[in-house]
């Protein structure tokens with residue numbers, strides 16, 4: 001039998017020794033507490049993995065001793081000290097100057113997770129030392145790969161990525177975080193490393209925006225960075241520099257035994273939350289203070305550790321833990337992300353448990369920045385195809401109807417009995433009687449009517465039905481809504497004209513090309529191809545216009561818009577000339593009208609073409625836009641409708657229509673008093689006006705009398 005790996009400790013802190021001993025037992029390490037004189041002999045042992053050494057003030061002798069010790073052992077030499085941060089920094093510099101590979105940790109930063117990481121045999125990162133690591137950071141070899149985070153529901157199109165740190169080392173090849181994050185942490189290099197990842201990620205985010213995909217970005221922040229304000233201040237400066245909207249950024253922090261309750265960490269997290277960042281608890285379930293953390297800290301997301309996810313099918317305990325975690329998270333209003341989803345079976349199991357987002361090799365491995373957009377576009381089209389696939393649609397609905405028709409509780413007498421709607425007694429409608437009509441509606445494929453009926457059943461639920469029946473009805477409603485949702489764009493067509501509606505934060509305006517799509521597609525030769533054209537985007541609470549390098553240019557009066565110099569839209573109308581002749585005239589124009597509600601109405605015209613009027617054609621918005629005449633709604637949607645009757649919303653990548661209090665909307669005859677997806681290929685009736693709802697198409701131009709540009 002081979003001897004177990006060994007940890008040697010020469011530390012007077014009994015709590016520290018107890019912590020190490022406790023961890024060592026579970027990790028199959030041997031531990032020996034030894035006097036200083038015994039250390040050289042013990043450390044020469046080939047099994048020695050780490051020596052933990054106490055560093056006190058004015059201990060010149062200890063420095064020499066450590067130097068000798070580290071020369072004579074393969075073990076990691078870790079000095080744990082109660083000295084203050086400044087002294088620790090200067091000791092680190094001293095060791096650095098002497099080229100000594102000794103880790104210096106403040107007592108508060110020491111934890112067994114870090115010890116486990118430091119003593120784990122590393123792959124091609126083996127033998128990394130402070131110097132190599134610090135040079136790799138300084139030389140710009142730190143990059144990030146991005147792992148997609150996607151909703152379990154195929155109907156939701158809200159995608160994100162998590163930045164995962166890599167070192168692209170010129171000699172050693174690609175290094176992974178397990179081999180250098182603990183090292184960076186123990187050598188005080190984590191600030192620089194994290195900043196490098198942040199910069200890489202913010203640049204990538206801007207690139208993806210340009211490619212027309214608005215993603216959320218998650219960054220990993222080690223708890224030790226929350227010990228003082230250094231990281232926070234640097235991070236704020238980076239957010240300013242890159243004009244980052246905090247609402248799109250998730251900060252993932254692991255819970256850790258020694259940091260959970262720190263006042264300053266709590267303050268920093270609260271400040272981040274107040275600024276609008278989403279906080280996520282990483283590796284949930286592995287820490288010591290899970291519940292305490294949840295209640296104390298302003299988290300908005302919880303990531304179930306991959307250890308539990310791997311086991312969901314094998315272990316009833318893991319399944320139970322995930323189930324109760326999801327239930328708890330929902331009660332606290334947190335989103336749940338499951339990481340480490342490696343197979344379709346696990347993906348389906350977690351979807352049934354109502355986790356929100358999935359991350360793992362089944363979806364995608366971490367990707368280089370340039371592969372993110374192609375991957376997610378492909379994922380999106382797969383989801384759309386799946387959503388339309390009758391077999392999968394039917395399977396999910398069937399399962400939900402099954403749940404509705406069965407009861408898991410003997411006491412529960414709200415089992416739905418199939419009946420026709422007429423069979424239920426008028427005036428005494430309950431959730432159960434209203435739900436009786438659902439199976440027939442769903443089975444006949446009349447999903448709008450089914451949705452109308454589900455909403456009605458939910459509203460009719462009695463007190464006794466709230467716990468048992470209503471959640472099942474709500475699940476069914478979500479499934480039907482997902483099946484009906486039609487994406488972030490649509491056209492409202494009436495005899496008076498067509499309004500093209502686009503929800504989102506960033507739009508390319510220009511001519512389409514097979515490899516460069518435009519969100520607002522205008523087949524006019526004065527405009528350049530998609531990605532070289534004009535971009536309208538939302539940042540820092542305002543809309544900005546940027547020319548991305550068009551041939552003919554866009555002009556605000558005599559001022560030509562330039563790449564990299566976006567111009568903010570003011571309330572009211574802004575007219576841009578497209579191209580400019582020597583006499584100051586322009587062959588075409590674009591008009592942008594920003595209303596008080598934040599929506600922009602866009603129209604396009606060709607000079608000298610009388611058939612082009614100043615009529616708004618597109619409406620873009622990033623949160624919601626009012627439908628109906630009201631002081632804050634743009635006039636284009638008001639035509640013919642009564643005062644503020646409904647709002648169009650963008651939620652989870654889909655357009656919805658929400659009638660205001662006292663109003664309702666009808667979609668192909670089904671009537672709704674609550675929000676519903678804006679379903680394509682239906683007739684929408686609201687406020688006495690009727691529209692055909694269709695998919696977004698490119699603008700069609702009348703033949704223009706103006707000659708084409710070169």
Ligand code: C2E
Nearest residue numbers: 164165176177178197220221222340341342359360361362
């Ligand atoms: P994490 O935050 O828990 O990230 C998830 C890790 O699990 C990543 O490993 C990812 O590649 C891996 N993973 C994702 N899906 C699967 C799956 O389906 N199966 C399996 N077996 N693994 C999966 P990676 O990139 O090696 O990162 C390891 C850890 O390093 C991260 O764990 C995170 O704690 C840390 N890390 C990464 N980047 C940074 C960073 O910029 N700053 C800090 N402080 N820590 C970082």
Ligand code: CA
Nearest residue numbers: 162220252282
């Ligand atoms: Ca993470």
Ligand code: CA
Nearest residue numbers: 282283305339
């Ligand atoms: Ca994790």
